[in-house]
Amino acid sequence: QSVLTQPPSASATPGQRVTISCSGSSSNIGSNYVYWYQQLPGTAPKLLIYRDNQRPSGVPDRFSGSKSGTSASLAISGLRSEDEANYYCAACDDNLSGRDVVFGGGTKLTVL
Amino acid sequence: QVQLVQSGAEVKKPGSSVTVSCKTSGGPFSSFPISWVRQAPGQGLEWIGRIIPIVDITNYAQKFQGRVTITADTSTSTAYMELNSLRSEDTAVFYCAREWELLPGYFDYWGQGTLVTVSS
Numbered sequence: 001q002s003v004l005t006q007p008p009s010a011s012a013t014p015g016q017r018v019t020i021s022c023s024g025s026s027s028n029i030g031s032n033y034v035y036w037y038q039q040l041p042g043t044a045p046k047l048l049i050y051r052d053n054q055r056p057s058g059v060p061d062r063f064s065g066s067k068s069g070t071s072a073s074l075a076i077s078g079l080r081s082e083d084e085a086n087y088y089c090a091a092c093d094d095n096l097s098g099r100d101v102v103f104g105g106g107t108k109l110t111v112l
Numbered sequence: 113q114v115q116l117v118q119s120g121a122e123v124k125k126p127g128s129s130v131t132v133s134c135k136t137s138g139g140p141f142s143s144f145p146i147s148w149v150r151q152a153p154g155q156g157l158e159w160i161g162r163i164i165p166i167v168d169i170t171n172y173a174q175k176f177q178g179r180v181t182i183t184a185d186t187s188t189s190t191a192y193m194e195l196n197s198l199r200s201e202d203t204a205v206f207y208c209a210r211e212w213e214l215l216p217g218y219f220d221y222w223g224q225g226t227l228v229t230v231s232s
Contacts, residue, residue, distance in 0.1 A: 002156060035217045037157070044207055044222035045149075045157065050215065088157050092216050099171050099216045101147070101159040 003028060004089050004104035011110040017077040020107045022089030024070050028102055032092040034072040036065055039086045039106075048087075049074060076109075084111045114139040116208055116223035123229045124198050131194045132226045134208030139221075141189035142166035145211040147219060148182060148193045150204040162211060163191060198230045 005023040012018040022034065036049035047056055049065035052072065064075045072091075076083055089104040096102075119133040134146060147162040161172035165184035172180055181194045191208055206226045209219035 033215065033217065035219075037219075039157075044209075044225055045219070046222075047218070047220055050218050056220065090157075090159075090217050096174060097171055099162075100173055101217045103157040103159065106156040 002105040003093060003102035004091065006087075006089060006104035006107045008105065009108045009110065011112055012079050013112045014079055014081060016079050017075060018079055018109065020074045020076075020087050020089075020109070022072045022074070022104050024072075024091060024102075026070055027095040028070075028091040028093040029067065029072055030070040031094055034065065034067050035090040036063075036074045037088045037090065039088065041085070045088065079111055081111050084109055114210065114221045116210060116221055118206075118208060118223040118226045121227040121229070123231065126199055126230055126232055128198050129194060129196045130198060130228050131192055132206050132208075132228070134191045134193070134223050136189045136191070136210065139210075141184075142186050143213075145213050145216075146182075146184065146191040147209050147211045148180075148191075149207045149209060149219075151207070151225075152201070152204040155204075160193065160195075160206075162216075164213060165191070195228075198228075200230050202228065203230045204228060 033051045037045035038048050039045045052067040053065040062078050086106045088106045093102045142165045145162045145164045148160040163170045163182045184191045208223040210221040212218040
């Protein structure tokens with residue numbers, strides 16, 4: 001059972017916009033930054049969003065993050081077939097050491 | 113270009129221990145924490161712990177406290193993760209990742225992963 005809650009799956013057609021949610025609590029999302037990772041099959045995760053809504057260099061602006069209270073969202077616009085992957089949210093949790101990282105269970109995105 | 117290269121796949125018996133290494137290159141080693149994350153087959157990501165090599169400080173997830181030891185050798189820019197008392201549920205891919213100390217959870221470079229299979 002993951003500390004952060006994500007829907008197990010999402011789907012959309014090419015060109016559409018899809019949103020993936022991540023729900024937590026006041027001890028994690030509510031008081032710490034949220035990160036989003038993309039994991040393609042058989043590969044290591046890749047950082048997509050940091051500090052709730054910042055994109056590392058090289059990440060297309062089709063990817064955007066937002067946060068409100070104890071929930072966060074990842075939005076992907078102009079969906080492409082290569083976006084089909086698993087997406088994970090992450091945050092630190094103050095209930096633990098304060099620097100422990102917790103992940104969501106992941107959302108498998110299917111591009112129809 | 114920063115690279116993290118991990119040791120190869122392991123097959124272990126229940127009750128034994130495994131050590132996975134993570135050699136970094138292309139960037140400073142000591143000043144960045146190295147975290148370890150595991151992923152059971154078909155499952156999500158799970159943070160195990162981290163080490164900050166420059167001060168040799170470690171943090172471990174409560175779930176792994178007492179069973180995991182993370183160390184670093186600054187002379188070879190290599191981090192190690194030892195997991196003891198292995199059980200079948202520990203079968204997973206283990207990743208090391210470079211982290212930013214002021215942004216815990218910010219993993220910008222990852223190793224390729226090491227599959228550890230625990231089977232009798």
